[in-house]
Amino acid sequence: MPPDRARAVRLTTGIVLLLALLSAAAFMTVGARGSWSFVLAHRGIRLAALITVAYAIALSTVLFQTLTGNRILTPAVMGFDALFLLLQTLLVAALGGAGAGAIDGRLLFAGECLAMVGLSGLLFRLLFRGEGRNLPLVVLAGLLFGALFRSLSSFLQRVMDPNDFLVLQGRAFASFNVVDPALIGVAALLSLAVTAMLLPRLAELDVLTLGRDGATGLGVDAARLSTLIFALVAVLVSASTALVGPTTFFGLLVANLAYLLVPSARHADVLPVAVGLAVITLTGGQMLLERLLGFGTALSIVIDFVGGITFLLILFRTGRR
Amino acid sequence: MIEIDRVSKRYGEATVVDDVSLTIPAGGVVAIVGPNGAGKSTLLSIVGRLVRADAGRVRVDGLDVATTPGRELARRLSVMRQENHVAARLTVRDLVAFGRFPHNRGRPSRDDAGRVAEAIAFVGLTAEADRFLDQLSGGQRQRAFVAMTLAQDADYALFDEPLNNLDIHHAVALMRLFRRMGDQPGKTVVIVLHDLNVAATYADRVVVLKDGRVAGDGPPAEVIDERLLSDVFRVDGEVLELGGRRVITVAR
Amino acid sequence: MSAPSRPLAIVAVVAAAVPLVAASLVTGGGYAWSDVVAGDGDSALVLLASRVPRTLALVLSGAGLAVSGILMQMIARNRFVEPSTAGTVESAGLGILLTLLLMPGAPVVVRMTVAAGVALAGSALFLTLIGRLPLGSALMVPLIGIMLGGIFDAATGFLAYRFDLLQSMGAFGSGDFSIVLRGRYEFLWVIAALVAAAYATAARFTILGMGEAVATGVGLDYRRLVVFGLAIVSVVTAAVVVTVGAVPFVGLIVPNVVSLILGDDLRKTLPVVAAGGGLMVLASDVAGRLIIAPYEIPVGTIMGVVGSLGFLMLIFGRRHAA
Numbered sequence: 105m106p107p108d109r110a111r112a113v114r115l116t117t118g119i120v121l122l123l124a125l126l127s128a129a130a131f132m133t134v135g136a137r138g139s140w141s142f143v144l145a146h147r148g149i150r151l152a153a154l155i156t157v158a159y160a161i162a163l164s165t166v167l168f169q170t171l172t173g174n175r176i177l178t179p180a181v182m183g184f185d186a187l188f189l190l191l192q193t194l195l196v197a198a199l200g201g202a203g204a205g206a207i208d209g210r211l212l213f214a215g216e217c218l219a220m221v222g223l224s225g226l227l228f229r230l231l232f233r234g235e236g237r238n239l240p241l242v243v244l245a246g247l248l249f250g251a252l253f254r255s256l257s258s259f260l261q262r263v264m265d266p267n268d269f270l271v272l273q274g275r276a277f278a279s280f281n282v283v284d285p286a287l288i289g290v291a292a293l294l295s296l297a298v299t300a301m302l303l304p305r306l307a308e309l310d311v312l313t314l315g316r317d318g319a320t321g322l323g324v325d326a327a328r329l330s331t332l333i334f335a336l337v338a339v340l341v342s343a344s345t346a347l348v349g350p351t352t353f354f355g356l357l358v359a360n361l362a363y364l365l366v367p368s369a370r371h372a373d374v375l376p377v378a379v380g381l382a383v384i385t386l387t388g389g390q391m392l393l394e395r396l397l398g399f400g401t402a403l404s405i406v407i408d409f410v411g412g413i414t415f416l417l418i419l420f421r422t423g424r425r
Numbered sequence: 426m427i428e429i430d431r432v433s434k435r436y437g438e439a440t441v442v443d444d445v446s447l448t449i450p451a452g453g454v455v456a457i458v459g460p461n462g463a464g465k466s467t468l469l470s471i472v473g474r475l476v477r478a479d480a481g482r483v484r485v486d487g488l489d490v491a492t493t494p495g496r497e498l499a500r501r502l503s504v505m506r507q508e509n510h511v512a513a514r515l516t517v518r519d520l521v522a523f524g525r526f527p528h529n530r531g532r533p534s535r536d537d538a539g540r541v542a543e544a545i546a547f548v549g550l551t552a553e554a555d556r557f558l559d560q561l562s563g564g565q566r567q568r569a570f571v572a573m574t575l576a577q578d579a580d581y582a583l584f585d586e587p588l589n590n591l592d593i594h595h596a597v598a599l600m601r602l603f604r605r606m607g608d609q610p611g612k613t614v615v616i617v618l619h620d621l622n623v624a625a626t627y628a629d630r631v632v633v634l635k636d637g638r639v640a641g642d643g644p645p646a647e648v649i650d651e652r653l654l655s656d657v658f659r660v661d662g663e664v665l666e667l668g669g670r671r672v673i674t675v676a677r
Numbered sequence: 678m679s680a681p682s683r684p685l686a687i688v689a690v691v692a693a694a695v696p697l698v699a700a701s702l703v704t705g706g707g708y709a710w711s712d713v714v715a716g717d718g719d720s721a722l723v724l725l726a727s728r729v730p731r732t733l734a735l736v737l738s739g740a741g742l743a744v745s746g747i748l749m750q751m752i753a754r755n756r757f758v759e760p761s762t763a764g765t766v767e768s769a770g771l772g773i774l775l776t777l778l779l780m781p782g783a784p785v786v787v788r789m790t791v792a793a794g795v796a797l798a799g800s801a802l803f804l805t806l807i808g809r810l811p812l813g814s815a816l817m818v819p820l821i822g823i824m825l826g827g828i829f830d831a832a833t834g835f836l837a838y839r840f841d842l843l844q845s846m847g848a849f850g851s852g853d854f855s856i857v858l859r860g861r862y863e864f865l866w867v868i869a870a871l872v873a874a875a876y877a878t879a880a881r882f883t884i885l886g887m888g889e890a891v892a893t894g895v896g897l898d899y900r901r902l903v904v905f906g907l908a909i910v911s912v913v914t915a916a917v918v919v920t921v922g923a924v925p926f927v928g929l930i931v932p933n934v935v936s937l938i939l940g941d942d943l944r945k946t947l948p949v950v951a952a953g954g955g956l957m958v959l960a961s962d963v964a965g966r967l968i969i970a971p972y973e974i975p976v977g978t979i980m981g982v983v984g985s986l987g988f989l990m991l992i993f994g995r996r997h998a999a
Contacts, residue, residue, distance in 0.1 A: 169512075175512055181820070181823070240817045240820060243816075244819060244820055245992065247820065248985045248989050248992075249985070249989070251981055251984075251985040252982060252985035252989075254981065255978050255982040258851070258978045258981070259979075262969070262972070262978070263969055307526070307532070310523075311526055311531075313512070314523060317504070317506050318506075321475070321499065321503055321504040321577075322524070322577065323495040323497075323498060323499025323500070323526065324496075325495050352824075353827070363513075369513040369515050369519060405835045405838050408831040408835075409831045409832055412831045412832065419806055420806075420809070
């Protein structure tokens, strides 16, 4: 890479990460009242959740877009959140509210993650077996399974005991304001594990941007790499969904902003900036909403809304070219 | 050499490649021609290990393409398909640099940078080296992808209908390039072509496919004749000798 | 397969219709037919005030949505487009929210009109988008549509949250016909007129489905026809969503099934599509009333399951044909 471009990348990354740090610090300190230990505990947990989610969503979206060769798709449309909801619903329906409530949330989460990875891996493999290169098919199928699972959950919820439903409600409908602290640790660990698997493969991932055939021609086992990445995406999306529920357009917003700011197509360059932007958006956004506008509970809605508008703009921009 | 041994491929009911056996010796330019649906692209994809054959084997310099690890094969074999669309914003140099991946696994060296520059110069894109692909014309973009293949420096370079969507000026420029590639010692270029005249002009050897089978194999002087036109292409024409080369004209 | 005769299709439709309509009128308990025949006032009331309107509402909604689907498929030239995969339903929802926000006391007609207007704008936006984007695969189109719908949903959700209208909006979410009573569904009759209008212009829409170039070539006013088609779709969608909520996938499954059997000539297939749509929604509702009787599962949920499975079969079936 020409030196001035490398410098530009370094500069951008530095600025973004600095802003992210400042944003996080501000989140912890602005408007804080009471003893430090209290603030640290209370806000610290929320910050940990936000950072974990930011990381997971930024990473999963960029990876997914490399996989699909498309910058307007996001893994969130693939119905992972619906599968999550269905699994929770099935569990409560099968074991009853008391039975399901007795299981440790973290164990449950890990188990569900596994189930989601397994199922999505199966879907992916099945569809790719016939050398079908039809990515839109995979994504659309995922989306439809999502619709299916959502309807099935809805059906089961109607049929179940109202008391059981209350347990389900407490468990399954997470949001940015209702985060189960026990899950943060598991989610963070999973994100770290994913990163560890990702780091040695970054160069191959870069080659994957040339498409399946292009990558194969250069000696990369595109089929195997794609399946692995898909599984990693599934893990990351599961983690963030379990923590804060579904977020459809946030990843899109952050990923495309990163592509805009970073004059490089390498994942090693884009990913850190994407993560930084995600952290800034979430912590800064939450702070803005809480302190300035009094909409403390609206983060996911606002983010989805803004992300959606950005998505539309991106679509129009792509079309104009 | 490339040994294609009884290769077959079916898509549903249709047998697209039917028990094809062929030996392509190293060196020069080989053109694969044939009517629509003859199986040319499929055969090329099988040789380039992009598609798995239902039966038979393909060996490149003794290595079985289906079982040899990708990285080893990529140093000897490169493939360029018809569709070349990349979502990411890459400059010409970025793209061509990918061609070195089989050799450096993502850790570029000084030597790689030099080879990349050479490849870019070979296709005449030095002035555009740092521009983004989407800022180039179709012909330039095509040449950038060819440069990537050049940088890969494989002994056997396969190209699937590389002249599609190119005007005559760019098509000729590209064919001249392929000719120069093929003239380099130890390099073989295999191109699937639509245009018989192009094949006759630039290829050392022409392989004809029809209905998934080999219907001709040899130097243009032997293969391209009236019988080819009428039997394989079902067209009424003449083959003329102009300036030492075969030229085809068809009746109106 | 050679195209089977239309009379056969008509016979099939009627054969399916009779038991379904009867079932719809009967299902749900509350009275016995013997009572009605005997002239029992209460039983007759249930029949006339609830069952008959409900049955009519189901058939009208289903027919309207199915026809909307096929019209959109002709306009977008894509088999997978219908009001719930093009953002139409969601924009109608946004329109409803706007009326709740800005004209809270407005009568239903006004609500429907605004909803139809916003739905029209949303569908136009969708068409513009797919016209401009390098799509590659036909499957990208419904994907874009669904994501666009998600954006409208997000916008609606945001405004609803901001102005405390979340609960009021809940009623328009998933299609539920249990609220249908005489006096509260009559606006759906506009669908009958719209379906008739679509039938009258069926030939033109068939030509439209071959593309702008072909349509203009034979002298059709392409733009006017597209707007006309979208207007029908928007009004139907608005009427259904305002009255009973969203019923997904009808406009996708029915036209595709009919197309497989009878082809794509709208003059022949439109009546069958309309009837098929009506019957599908009717059947789903009856099933919803029976599965966990005496409780009901809303049509929206049933169609969600059936529709997504059907859609999956459609896209996978296509792959093998390719």
